[in-house]
Amino acid sequence: MNRDEDYDNLIRVGLKSEYVGVRNEYLSKRISEQLVSDQTVVGVQEELFACPCCEFKTLSVKGEYDICPVCFWEDDGTTDHTSYSLPNRMTLTQARNNFLEFGAMSESSLPHPDRGRLDMYSK
């Protein structure tokens, strides 16, 4: 195997883990933009758990402190909307209200630039 093939395989492994659970429609759109031609991604989407804050299906496991790539809530297992979440420094109700207002659990957690993360996952 030459160096290009090594890098290609590393890129494939990285992309495969980065896009777990992402909608085929979103992938088709992004690839079509990059290649400047219509491309269609087909295949079974991985079924993920819904984030307790934004409700998009983004979590591979529940309650394991994964950070939702859509709203950036850290899934500490909180399901009670009024309990204070230490890692998130707010209640689930506050985070949900922030998501409705800013599109993220807090205004300061918004990424720059926004790459269409609200279109990436199913609800």
Ligand SMILES: [Zn+2]
């Ligand atoms: Zn979320």
